[in-house]
Amino acid sequence: MKLSAARVGERLRVNNKLIPYSFWPTKVGQKGNASLQTLLFSLDPWAIIDQAIKTSCPSAAKPEALACMAQARDFYEGAIDTQRIAARPLALYYCFMNLVKAFCLTRATKPTFDKAQHGLAEKLRAPSNRELTDAFLSAFPSPNANGVLQNFSEFMLALTGTGLPAHHDYDVSILLPQILPGHRLWSYAANKKERFIAVHDIRPFLDKDSRELWLNLYFVSDDLSRIGVSGKDFLTESCLSTYFAQVACSETDSSGRTLICFQQIAPIVCATTKYANKLQQLFDIIRPILWATVATVPPYRRHYVYLRPPAEAPHVLPQLLSIYALAYYFGSITRYRPHHFPAITDSSFGPRVQDFITGQPQQFLYLLASEFAKREITKPSIV
Numbered sequence: 001m002k003l004s005a006a007r008v009g010e011r012l013r014v015n016n017k018l019i020p021y022s023f024w025p026t027k028v029g030q031k032g033n034a035s036l037q038t039l040l041f042s043l044d045p046w047a048i049i050d051q052a053i054k055t056s057c058p059s060a061a062k063p064e065a066l067a068c069m070a071q072a073r074d075f076y077e078g079a080i081d082t083q084r085i086a087a088r089p090l091a092l093y094y095c096f097m098n099l100v101k102a103f104c105l106t107r108a109t110k111p112t113f114d115k116a117q118h119g120l121a122e123k124l125r126a127p128s129n130r131e132l133t134d135a136f137l138s139a140f141p142s143p144n145a146n147g148v149l150q151n152f153s154e155f156m157l158a159l160t161g162t163g164l165p166a167h168h169d170y171d172v173s174i175l176l177p178q179i180l181p182g183h184r185l186w187s188y189a190a191n192k193k194e195r196f197i198a199v200h201d202i203r204p205f206l207d208k209d210s211r212e213l214w215l216n217l218y219f220v221s222d223d224l225s226r227i228g229v230s231g232k233d234f235l236t237e238s239c240l241s242t243y244f245a246q247v248a249c250s251e252t253d254s255s256g257r258t259l260i261c262f263q264q265i266a267p268i269v270c271a272t273t274k275y276a277n278k279l280q281q282l283f284d285i286i287r288p289i290l291w292a293t294v295a296t297v298p299p300y301r302r303h304y305v306y307l308r309p310p311a312e313a314p315h316v317l318p319q320l321l322s323i324y325a326l327a328y329y330f331g332s333i334t335r336y337r338p339h340h341f342p343a344i345t346d347s348s349f350g351p352r353v354q355d356f357i358t359g360q361p362q363q364f365l366y367l368l369a370s371e372f373a374k375r376e377i378t379k380p381s382i383v
Contacts, residue, residue, distance in 0.1 A: 021202035045369035072098035093331025119150030182355035
């Protein structure tokens, strides 16, 4: 079927600059006007987190948040210490847990977490009771029936604005492919097609006459055909179909590969020509369905969409929450059943699990530091 022509407009520029996609493209000043934010390079994301707590956390909660951050940093050193292999998964989870508490306190979702519980419980399905394969995580709404806060749901609330509405079970085998770095290790071990598709470009467009703004998303056509996904299935499985439709595109990338374009169905209207004031709203439309990697080389952030089979959709979490949930699972086994952990690392998914434990500490740290700062933070390539 012939594709519709793309809506006509021009690339949006602010101060004569093209706007790259960012989770936090602008910062609002005292007069209510937005100014562009650039990528911030930092060798020490802990300093970014410390500054965010000191400037943004409510005064009453600040000592608790700073103490949680200090403890998280100590656990982080244990999580990246290659000489202490046995305890690394547990140290990784406790690092993440304390960072999450500090983050929630800074966002002022709750005044204290001094009696909070994990909010997750790992279990095995009978009769096989196999680690990883039959494992699932029970997640609980916060507060529970006794009024006790649940860390996982509180983290969800601080990140997305909505906590867990009810008890929910997440299969660990479905959480595992949601981890972006090392995803191909999962694909190889599971003998299944890859599920992450790289976004080639995200471009904001403008119709000056109507002051309408919209996004065009570009993907390399070969990336879809390589795994046998049609444009229609891609829209559905990536959860783009609510807001985007495929349109005709004749562009190629720098290597001559054909691009395909998905255009925002309903533009947003800017009441004035101060288009920067609408950038955050515009970019937020796609943010919930994007994954990101932090890199030390340009473009420093790469974005991806995750293709989920319909039956697995209820188990798909936002990127940071899926990382956190798996860290809890591996940490719990390390703490309570350390003799079972080799069964996981010796399985076909062992390289995927080891890659998670080795690679996620720094990724999670930089991604969460960005959440603290509400600005893209990355590590410089040259020290």
